[in-house]
Amino acid sequence: MKKHIIGVDIGGTKIAAGVVTRGGELRCKVVVPTMAEVGVDTSLGQVYMSIRDVLKAGGFGMDQIEGIGVCAPGPLDQDKGVVHNPPNLPGWKDVPLASLIRKKFRKSTKLENDANAAGMAEAIWGAARGFKHVFYVTVSTGIGTAVIIDGRIYHGKNGMAGEGGHVTISHDAKGAACNCGNIGCIEAMASGPSTVKHLLKKLKKNPRRKTCIIDMAGGDPDKVTMVTVGKAARKGDKVALETIAEEGRLLGIWLGSMISILDPEIIVIGGGVSLLGNLLFKEIRRTIPSRTINIYARKTPVVQAKLKKDVGLLGAASIFME
Numbered sequence: 591m592k593k594h595i596i597g598v599d600i601g602g603t604k605i606a607a608g609v610v611t612r613g614g615e616l617r618c619k620v621v622v623p624t625m626a627e628v629g630v631d632t633s634l635g636q637v638y639m640s641i642r643d644v645l646k647a648g649g650f651g652m653d654q655i656e657g658i659g660v661c662a663p664g665p666l667d668q669d670k671g672v673v674h675n676p677p678n679l680p681g682w683k684d685v686p687l688a689s690l691i692r693k694k695f696r697k698s699t700k701l702e703n704d705a706n707a708a709g710m711a712e713a714i715w716g717a718a719r720g721f722k723h724v725f726y727v728t729v730s731t732g733i734g735t736a737v738i739i740d741g742r743i744y745h746g747k748n749g750m751a752g753e754g755g756h757v758t759i760s761h762d763a764k765g766a767a768c769n770c771g772n773i774g775c776i777e778a779m780a781s782g783p784s785t786v787k788h789l790l791k792k793l794k795k796n797p798r799r800k801t802c803i804i805d806m807a808g809g810d811p812d813k814v815t816m817v818t819v820g821k822a823a824r825k826g827d828k829v830a831l832e833t834i835a836e837e838g839r840l841l842g843i844w845l846g847s848m849i850s851i852l853d854p855e856i857i858v859i860g861g862g863v864s865l866l867g868n869l870l871f872k873e874i875r876r877t878i879p880s881r882t883i884n885i886y887a888r889k890t891p892v893v894q895a896k897l898k899k900d901v902g903l904l905g906a907a908s909i910f911m912e
């Protein structure tokens with residue numbers, strides 16, 4: 591009988607579980623609310639339920655399952671399988687998630703943080719398929735990264751490696767306080783919300799600049815997101831185009847440094863902001879070569895992620911393939 595893997599992607603608001611083949615094909619999927627606000631026991635119950643439900647939904651038996659891969663927001667200890675205290679899973683404190691699931695379902699279970707898992711899925715099944723040294727980036731509400739060396743996630747001494755989003759790129763960035771407590775992290779400079787914040791500040795300073803961005807958000811500056819900016823840019827809005835170019839420039843400066851350290855074979859960029867496509871990527875590619883000592887950087891492919899909305903699930907499953 592063909593063995594499959596269950597991938598479970600735990601987020602702050604919902605849990606997605608899927609049955610995935612070794613070839614990376616998602617055979618069936620369920621989504622349940624996390625209910626983190628009710629307490630850790632309830633949300634653990636939701637995790638178990640998602641696993642039972644996905645088996646039932648796809649008509650699979652546990653004997654067809656090789657193991658369970660779980661991804662959750664960090665900080666977590668992938669070696670021990672313990673989730674420490676993620677800001678968006680309130681009430682979760684040092685939860686031994688992998689061993690709880692292992693005992694409950696009597697299946698080998700592995701835990702990984704969401705950015706690392708997504709990077710692994712791209713390396714095995716996605717845009718970096720066939721590459722061994724991969725730098726993966728996800729740009730959305732934050733910036734997460736994964737460092738893959740020789741086909742394996744690099745974890746460092748304490749399992750805390752690969753937090754590229756918290757590399758400082760501006761030492762005195764006023765107004766760029768990061769959620770991690772530092773200032774001037776690339777996440778605080780170039781994530782989706784950071785870019786929008788910067789844009790709105792600029793418009794406030796210069797209210798006569800013509801742009802359709804605010805109108806496109808229904809006249810409410812608080813409703814502006816990078817999706818709005820992307821739409822405006824495609825209509826030729828100069829402010830929107832400038833905003834995306836500036837975000838690309840910052841990401842390019844940062845990626846130049848990442849290339850100097852890692853000399854990766856390929857850089858894969860996913861997350862909502864990557865859907866801006868070439869408007870963003872051309873600026874990133876243009877900036878990188880002048881920001882690294884690596885003479886081959888110009889040839890390092892910088893590509894859009896291939897696995898879109900199910901990357902969390904596939905990521906969770908992919909850590910079994912590592």
Ligand SMILES: [Zn+2]
Pocket residue numbers: 755756757768769770771772775777778
């Ligand atoms: Zn930070």
